[in-house]
Amino acid sequence: MALKLTEIPKVASITKEDFITYYFKPQKPVVIQSAIQDWPAFSKWNLDYMKNIAGDKVVPLYDDRPVQHEDGFNEPHAKMKMSEYIELLKTKPTKYRIFLWNILKEVPELQQDYSYPDFGVKLMKGLPMLFFGGQDSYTFMHYDIDLGNIFHFHFEGEKECILFPQSETKYLYKVPHSLITHESIDFSNPDYEKWPVLRKANGYRTNLKHGEVLYMPEGYWHYMKYITPGFSMSLRAIARNPKNLAKALYNVLIMRHYDVLMRKIKGQKWIDQKNERAISRTDKLKNTSR
Template sequence: MKLNLQDIPRVRGISKEEFQEKYFIPQKPVVFEDLSADWPATQKWNFDYFRKKVGDVVVPLYNGEPAKAGEKSHAPSAEMKFGKYVDILQKGPTDLRMFFFNLLQNSPDLVDDFRYPENLGVKFFKRLPVLFVGGQGAKVVMHYDMDLANNFHFNFVGEKRILLFPPEETKYLYKVPYSIVSMEIIDMDNPDFNKYPALKKAKGFEVKLKHGEALYIPSKWWHFIKYETASLSLTLRSLPKSPGKILEVLNNLIIMRNYDAVMRKWKGQKWIDYKNEQAIKNTHNSAKLNKDEQ
């Protein structure tokens, strides 16, 4: 059995009116096949180019291992120069990933290689254009973004598989309490439906994003990413404006994240085990699974 997934719509030459009406306002994902066609980045950005531009910048790297008891939930597993990391990527499969590499802080001239697609009628947060890089086979746990941004994810190197689930499917996704992630032990690329039967009820979307393509990920949509090959992508963000979402963002950043950090430090593995147990219990209750299905 496989996850219940459908293809994400694809568009070319879309107008502001059509994007707003069909995708942005109703909060639906879409793949842009030509949104960055005339950007210098589409022609220039590859691993050798970044080795030359920022090869000496030391970057934090993350692997696929869940954080251990007492560790911060987002602590890097290694640090090295970007150039050395590129060497590793080009040698073959690796689960090492780099995320939220801020171009403005590390190489401001790279900003000249792209343009904000303001013709879509979207106001972007221009202080945070960020790169995401990963090796072949690397995976990103199912999650939604803590700042509830609308994300425009442009892929320039390689290919990645992305799964998306809307917020209303949260009840089937084994959300971990006091976090914005699903259970890290679940491999959404090959889920175990015997252990996690609620996933059979989840309805989502998938896409294989290739060079030059961009994916619109609406606010609070869950996403899982698998790097089919070594890949480099740029995300441009549009922050939420509604009072309700702004309050939720503040709660996520100030209260929830700090509370979880304190409990991890105080309770260690017991806190992690408790949250995972609650994730299963809450999901099975919300999904209304009977005892035979659990």
């Protein structure tokens, strides 16, 4: 039995009025296929271009190993030069990904290749982030700490995206005091014997291709799997819903620091306890109806 996922609608283009009316206000995802054809990045940005323009930069790399108590918040698992990393992507599958790589800080000249599209939403111009991945690499199911509205622009290759709104959190085996679900879940092929409550969750999916833009509404859970090596850029807008803004402030000011403190005090026991609670708390819903 597969996850209950609705295919995200794809539109060739959209006016900002229609985007606001049909997707932003009701907080529904959409893929826009022809929003960035006038960007230089549309024709220029591929792995070879990134290797040429940023090859000497040392980049932080992440893989799919489970969180350990000694890990810092968003602490990389390895580092290498961008040129070496891109050669790795092109020659064999690798679990290493680049996560939250700030263009403004790292390669300012890349700003000349894109502009900020007018979707009728004020975008944060200080946080354009790049994400890279090798074939079959993936991110854990998670949501962003600020619960922002995310516009995810994909370049080169193909990427599978699975989304869930915050309303489905109780069915996803969320780990307490964190932004992730239980890391043992394979959202591409979930084991319902082990994770029975996942059957109740209703979500969305799409495969993103070069030049397509995925809109992820506020606080949406997202799992990204690279079908082929590639990369994406995210732009974001602040959450508008007061409840989501409050949750974002709690995450940044309290939850993150509390979790770091408990890791220092309890060590791996804290991580293990959180994972156990994710299972026990969610499995209470096994025999309930939606």
